[in-house]
Amino acid sequence: MKFGDRALKRAMTLKNILLSIALVAPPQALMAQDAAAGAPPVDAAATAAPVAAAAPAWTPMMPTPGKGMPVDQGITFQTQYSPLGEYAQWMHDGVLMPIITIISLFVLFLLIWVMARYNSRANPAASTNSHNTLIEVVWTLVPVLILVGVAVPSIDLLAKQFKPAPADALTVKVTGNQWFWSYAYPDNGDVEYDSKMLNEPGGPVINAGVREVGSLPTDGPGKLEVDNRLILPVGEPIRMQITASDVIHSFAIPSLWFKLDAVPGRLNEKVLFIEEPGVYYGQCSELCGVKHGYMPIAIEALPREKFNQWLVAQGGAVGGKQEAQAAPAPAAAPVEAAPSAEATGPAA
Numbered sequence: 001m002k003f004g005d006r007a008l009k010r011a012m013t014l015k016n017i018l019l020s021i022a023l024v025a026p027p028q029a030l031m032a033q034d035a036a037a038g039a040p041p042v043d044a045a046a047t048a049a050p051v052a053a054a055a056p057a058w059t060p061m062m063p064t065p066g067k068g069m070p071v072d073q074g075i076t077f078q079t080q081y082s083p084l085g086e087y088a089q090w091m092h093d094g095v096l097m098p099i100i101t102i103i104s105l106f107v108l109f110l111l112i113w114v115m116a117r118y119n120s121r122a123n124p125a126a127s128t129n130s131h132n133t134l135i136e137v138v139w140t141l142v143p144v145l146i147l148v149g150v151a152v153p154s155i156d157l158l159a160k161q162f163k164p165a166p167a168d169a170l171t172v173k174v175t176g177n178q179w180f181w182s183y184a185y186p187d188n189g190d191v192e193y194d195s196k197m198l199n200e201p202g203g204p205v206i207n208a209g210v211r212e213v214g215s216l217p218t219d220g221p222g223k224l225e226v227d228n229r230l231i232l233p234v235g236e237p238i239r240m241q242i243t244a245s246d247v248i249h250s251f252a253i254p255s256l257w258f259k260l261d262a263v264p265g266r267l268n269e270k271v272l273f274i275e276e277p278g279v280y281y282g283q284c285s286e287l288c289g290v291k292h293g294y295m296p297i298a299i300e301a302l303p304r305e306k307f308n309q310w311l312v313a314q315g316g317a318v319g320g321k322q323e324a325q326a327a328p329a330p331a332a333a334p335v336e337a338a339p340s341a342e343a344t345g346p347a348a
Helices: 002-038 044-054 083-117 133-161 304-313 321-326 328-347
Strands: 170-177 180-184 192-195 230-233 237-244 249-253 258-262 268-273 278-284 296-302
Touching: 083 133, 170 230, 170 249, 170 258, 230 304, 237 249, 237 258, 249 296, 258 268, 296 304
Parallel strands: 170 237, 230 296
Antiparallel strands: 170 180, 180 192, 237 268, 249 258, 249 278, 278 296
């Protein structure tokens, strides 16, 4: 009897559960049907478009011949595309070179004049004078004034080169390796990659598994083009942090007036500012081993909007000013939700 009573109770419990499900399911199904009927038809192309727009396929920039790279028969600095570079080139062309030229021509004139005027044939009776107060004062004061004139712009240039970056500047970490570069964006998510020189067609394989230069129409000069360029924004200061994993390297881009040693165990920092979009090439400038000549640098500078698109496509997050401006918005939601939660607490 006890067994029969237990079975009857279980049967009644199961019946009640089934009746409850039957009562709840139809309204939920009707609500889902009504929502589906009221919603507009879904367009597959329209839903796929935002995804494609958010992460477009990345196409490298085509280098401009002669811009940001060495040129044939070049005997002076590369054309500069940074404020520091333009200032330094003005100092070289407008201050140092005129002074050097004038001094060299003046010394050459003095040498020729002394050789012609005071040789043994033109001047058989040599003068016995050994001092001239006026000349000694002149050749002491004039060099001092020249050095002061050169020191003023030189110190100004040094001060500008080591001015720290703003707090919200983009931070890029560069690591020198034997024999390639590694780039990371520590404040913008998990974006980190290596950059290796492309192999020369018909030449020895420098980097196994890396394609040959010229296999893409966007490739630049041989021995300067890489498989993964360093992507940076233009028109803003960039905090460059340079280090090395093995031996001393040197990160140098002549057309951007940037050069900083990469020392193992040390994090050197300097500001980089790029004025125009383009592709800029450099090389390691510190003897670092047998493949020292095969670790070039290629920087692709983009407008900020395109840089943000590239960063998001790589799985990173747009940082700096964008995050600072967007941060207060999410914080406002808990403040508004808190009073309603407190109000409903006592009522419950």
